Amino acid sequence: MQDAVTTITADRGAVLAERWRLVARTLFPFIVVGAIWEVIAWAGVFPRRLFPPLEEVAASFVHLTMTGILPRHAIETILRLLTGFALAGVVGVTIGVLMGRSRRAEDILLPLVSIGAPIPGLAYAPLFLLWFGLGNVSSVLLVGFVSAFPIIFNSWTGVKAVKEIWVRSAQAMGADDRRLFRHVILPGALPYILTGLRLGLAQAWRILVAVEMLAAVPWGLGWLIFGARKFLNTDAMLAGIVVIAVIGLALEKLVFQKIENYTVVRWGMISS
């Protein structure tokens, strides 16, 4: 690596070769695992329907995508994720900031939040299904409810972690409450809030799939996988899992790293 970096100006060919080597190195484990999968599938250790070879999964993936079934499932899942997460974000940040700013709010809310937090979110699922019925309302509310906890805790910690001296110097320079909040507390707490949002989104994503299975929503990747089981469509199931993996990866790489670069790094909050 180091050698390649030093020769960048001297030789572009070496850089290109290095890049190819990186691609090959990244692909290599997947090729190995894929080959093992193929061997097991073709050796007939398991019934073909339960352990389809990769080309069948790929064919089913292409087929489901072309007919528009897979995209529709994916879009519904993403919409549900975003709605639930937006709910959690608004409510969670509000409660967290309130708890960080006001002693009274902290005293009242902290015990309530601490009681709800240690119960795994999915355990609430049947309760929500009973209270709000099967379908979208329950799943969105549940996703929102569960992902709100890390957001609350992190916003609360973030507001409390804003340096007292910043607040006091802003006040000394005559900042009113609104300016203090907008220009000192919010930027100061932002790294924590973003961490909370990131954890919340990850949490929401992790349970959404299971919620879709339990809540019998008409469309959604979780339901696709769960429904495919009844017809032994293992290829459709694996295609759904691939889409889930891609969305999960995209959430992490495209959404959060971008937001973090844009806000926190720009305001110079990470290094301080």
Add this chain to the structure above:
Amino acid sequence: MTETGQSRRSLVRGTLAVLGAAAVYEAMARSGYFAPALLPTLPTIGRTLVAMLADGSMLEHAAFTLYRVMFGFGLAIVVGLPLGILMARFQRVENFFLPLVSALMPIPSFALVPLFMLWFGIGNLTTILIVFYAATFPMMFNTWSGVRSVNPLWLRAAGAMGADEHKLFWKVIIPGASPFIITGMRQAFLRSWIAVVGAEMIAASDWGLGWVIFDAKEFLNTDIMLASLIVIGLIGFAFERFIFGSLERMTVLRWGMMRTAKG
């Protein structure tokens, strides 16, 4: 004096908040606007909890759930810990496993439940494997970053003082990485606890706290659901507070690693 006054006032306010929430719930349950089957009163929930504890059914459910969690979690440690260490110590291992781990990590464990149900049937095996899948990645990832973040100065100092590979590993690398490893265990347990409840709901067998909750829904036994919810919360809380807390005291704090990890 103001400090203790302040903390006493916090305590009073907190207690009042919890009592107030309970009173609001109780009033809603008794108001008759909601079906009593959906919103049981607090004494009903308490009675159900006591009855289930007394006849041993709750303990049996909890035992099944704990067995699955511990099995899967133990497996995750046995696989994740060495793999994380190997990845951090050997470039080749890292080159091979890191792309795979990064691709598998964003798949929520529940997405695999239907697949595992097809492959392994419903019951213990599927649940344990789901727990294993959920817990391995945080374990591996944290161990990996822990071993990598061991201060190179310590390694060189130990090497200069004549420590061999074996000694270096046990006396420097493992204690140095321990804060991360314990964090990994905590995260892994949290994930397994979530995973076991979900897996028990979806891949229902006959026992387990997740199964009880889901099964109670069919019969509108909301009191059983809430009672099991309380037990699930308590067990999770106890693990986090007592077991991992004391584990941390025994290793990280005793080796004096906490400050270095934070600094």
